[in-house]
Amino acid sequence: MLNKLFLLFSLLSSVIAQNATQQQLAHQNRTLSFGVVIFPGYEPLDVYGPLEIMIQLSQTYPITLSIISHKVGPVTSRAPPHRMDPSGPLMEFDSMIGSSTVATHTFENAPELDAILVPGGIGVFALVTTNDTSVEDFVVERFDRAEYILTVCNGATLVARSGLMNGLPATATKSVWNIVTAEGESYKGKGIKWMPSARWVETEKVWSSSGVSAGMDMMAAWTKHFYGGSEVGKMLNGIEYAAHTDPHWDPFSVVHKVPGADTNRSLEDCAGPAAQ
Amino acid sequence: MLNKLFLLFSLLSSVIAQNATQQQLAHQNRTLSFGVVIFPGYEPLDVYGPLEIMIQLSQTYPITLSIISHKVGPVTSRAPPHRMDPSGPLMEFDSMIGSSTVATHTFENAPELDAILVPGGIGVFALVTTNDTSVEDFVVERFDRAEYILTVCNGATLVARSGLMNGLPATATKSVWNIVTAEGESYKGKGIKWMPSARWVETEKVWSSSGVSAGMDMMAAWTKHFYGGSEVGKMLNGIEYAAHTDPHWDPFSVVHKVPGADTNRSLEDCAGPAAQ
Numbered sequence: 280m281l282n283k284l285f286l287l288f289s290l291l292s293s294v295i296a297q298n299a300t301q302q303q304l305a306h307q308n309r310t311l312s313f314g315v316v317i318f319p320g321y322e323p324l325d326v327y328g329p330l331e332i333m334i335q336l337s338q339t340y341p342i343t344l345s346i347i348s349h350k351v352g353p354v355t356s357r358a359p360p361h362r363m364d365p366s367g368p369l370m371e372f373d374s375m376i377g378s379s380t381v382a383t384h385t386f387e388n389a390p391e392l393d394a395i396l397v398p399g400g401i402g403v404f405a406l407v408t409t410n411d412t413s414v415e416d417f418v419v420e421r422f423d424r425a426e427y428i429l430t431v432c433n434g435a436t437l438v439a440r441s442g443l444m445n446g447l448p449a450t451a452t453k454s455v456w457n458i459v460t461a462e463g464e465s466y467k468g469k470g471i472k473w474m475p476s477a478r479w480v481e482t483e484k485v486w487s488s489s490g491v492s493a494g495m496d497m498m499a500a501w502t503k504h505f506y507g508g509s510e511v512g513k514m515l516n517g518i519e520y521a522a523h524t525d526p527h528w529d530p531f532s533v534v535h536k537v538p539g540a541d542t543n544r545s546l547e548d549c550a551g552p553a554a555q
Numbered sequence: 556m557l558n559k560l561f562l563l564f565s566l567l568s569s570v571i572a573q574n575a576t577q578q579q580l581a582h583q584n585r586t587l588s589f590g591v592v593i594f595p596g597y598e599p600l601d602v603y604g605p606l607e608i609m610i611q612l613s614q615t616y617p618i619t620l621s622i623i624s625h626k627v628g629p630v631t632s633r634a635p636p637h638r639m640d641p642s643g644p645l646m647e648f649d650s651m652i653g654s655s656t657v658a659t660h661t662f663e664n665a666p667e668l669d670a671i672l673v674p675g676g677i678g679v680f681a682l683v684t685t686n687d688t689s690v691e692d693f694v695v696e697r698f699d700r701a702e703y704i705l706t707v708c709n710g711a712t713l714v715a716r717s718g719l720m721n722g723l724p725a726t727a728t729k730s731v732w733n734i735v736t737a738e739g740e741s742y743k744g745k746g747i748k749w750m751p752s753a754r755w756v757e758t759e760k761v762w763s764s765s766g767v768s769a770g771m772d773m774m775a776a777w778t779k780h781f782y783g784g785s786e787v788g789k790m791l792n793g794i795e796y797a798a799h800t801d802p803h804w805d806p807f808s809v810v811h812k813v814p815g816a817d818t819n820r821s822l823e824d825c826a827g828p829a830a831q
Binding site: 313322323324326327328330331333334337338341342343344346353356374375376377378379380381452453454489490491492493516517518519520521523529530531533534535545546547549550551552553 | 589598599600602603604606607609610613614617618619620622629632650651652653654655656657728729730765766767768769792793794795796797799805806807809810811821822823825826827828829
């Protein structure tokens with residue numbers, strides 16, 4: 280009996296020390312099936328910023344990773360040539376360098392996924408203008424069984440177009456805000472509440488972040504939300520990253536003159552201090 | 556004649572507007588051959604943080620990219636099992652997730668390179684403890700013909716061991732500072748001036764940065780140094796990244812209690828404001 284009381288006390292202390300909720304403790308002890316969608320012309324840092332965080336946390340928590348695309352094998356980050364509208368000029372990206380990441384699964388054979396990350400990149404424009412709705416259809420097919428869909432940069436365009444953001448607040452890259460939000464309101468997308476000053480936006484199942492680097496800030500916040508803060512703080516110190524900590528403030532909304540951006544805050548007030 | 560004078564005036568105005576030196580202007584107009592070394596267990600963000608910056612700049616400046624490893628083809632970021640010393644336990648990383656990046660060249664057939672990036676990762680420990688000196692020997696062989704060697708995190712260990720940092724100031728990840736600096740002083744490495752509070756260190760040919768995320772800050776500074784500031788500032792706004800701007804101040808040196816770290820500065824004073 281004393282042993283059991285001691286065990287209970289230890290468990291309670293551990294909970295208090297970590298400030299973790301019952302749900303976060305349950306998350307720490309189950310295997311999370313994490314999926315990342317890629318396509319030709321994905322933005323490397325949209326993928327690898329968040330992925331670095333998940334890779335680090337896989338030292339502590341059970342996580343599996345699937346990298347999902349049209350085909351298994353290498354997928355280039357170089358954007359395919361495309362026209363922004365049918366009568367427009369063919370945009371080529373011959374001078375741009377890029378690298379290839381190996382997809383482990385296709386949209387058809389990906390395993391059950393608990394969380395799905397959709398990055399952006401020039402390739403999103405190519406998917407949209409060639410009416411390739413593979414990503415939209417994939418997230419719709421998986422939505423009911425998944426717990427979270429996470430977007431970075433103009434990855435939000437694809438999830439918006441899937442209809443899964445309809446009526447929800449969301450954000451996206453501030454650098455091409457008008458194009459991205461307009462494209463998001465096409466195909467099945469309608470009535471998204473685009474947040475001009477958000478670094479990232481949290482809803483029950485769909486989280487979205489601003490451009491490229493902002494994916495790391497969203498993932499820092501999302502992993503704290505999912506697992507609790509203790510190990511995530513250590514992980515951020517481990518990768519020596521001072522994350523933006525305020526989801527409601529994105530200084531780049533002012534830099535890129537996004538309509539409706541909050542212009543009252545200092546551009547210096549943009550990243551949190553190093554954690555201790 | 557008037558046309559020529561006008562052209563000259565336009566060119567001069569452009570130079571003044573960009574604050575670019577003659578050398579930076581020359582760099583803007585030549586093709587930079589950029590190489591990234593990878594090996595099993597490289598740290599993804601060490602590679603893709605700096606690479607994102609180079610990819611973005613390849614929209615403006617002529618750049619070629621080679622990704623160089625032991626073999627051409629996919630290289631996993633998952634660390635191979637290894638012992639930290641011959642009598643120590645076998646460390647396995649079975650639970651860790653990872654992804655694969657495609658190497659385009661080998662250490663033997665890589666083209667002429669102007670700048671070479673050496674990332675870190677758990678894989679560095681595996682290379683060192685198995686006496687695999689491929690990276691050290693490669694950078695030594697290429698050093699005279701290359702203009703810059705850039706390291707991220709414990710990638711500094713490998714370049715230190717090559718002997719190319721002997722007598723020079725350098726820095727590395729603060730999270731495992733003692734191991735990394737001690738390992739750097741082995742093989743041909745000796746008498747490196749390790750800088751405990753530096754976010755990154757600039758020397759004539761060898762630049763080194765602190766852990767993981769710090770690679771982006773070094774690359775922001777290095778590309779400004781190489782090309783001039785104007786397009787680099789736009790690029791940082793494009794990827795919505797608020798870089799650390801002071802090479803001499805790394806708040807994580809205090810977080811990780813690095814001997815000799817400057818403890819007089821605020822941990823909040825760690826990232827620059829968004830550029831405008």
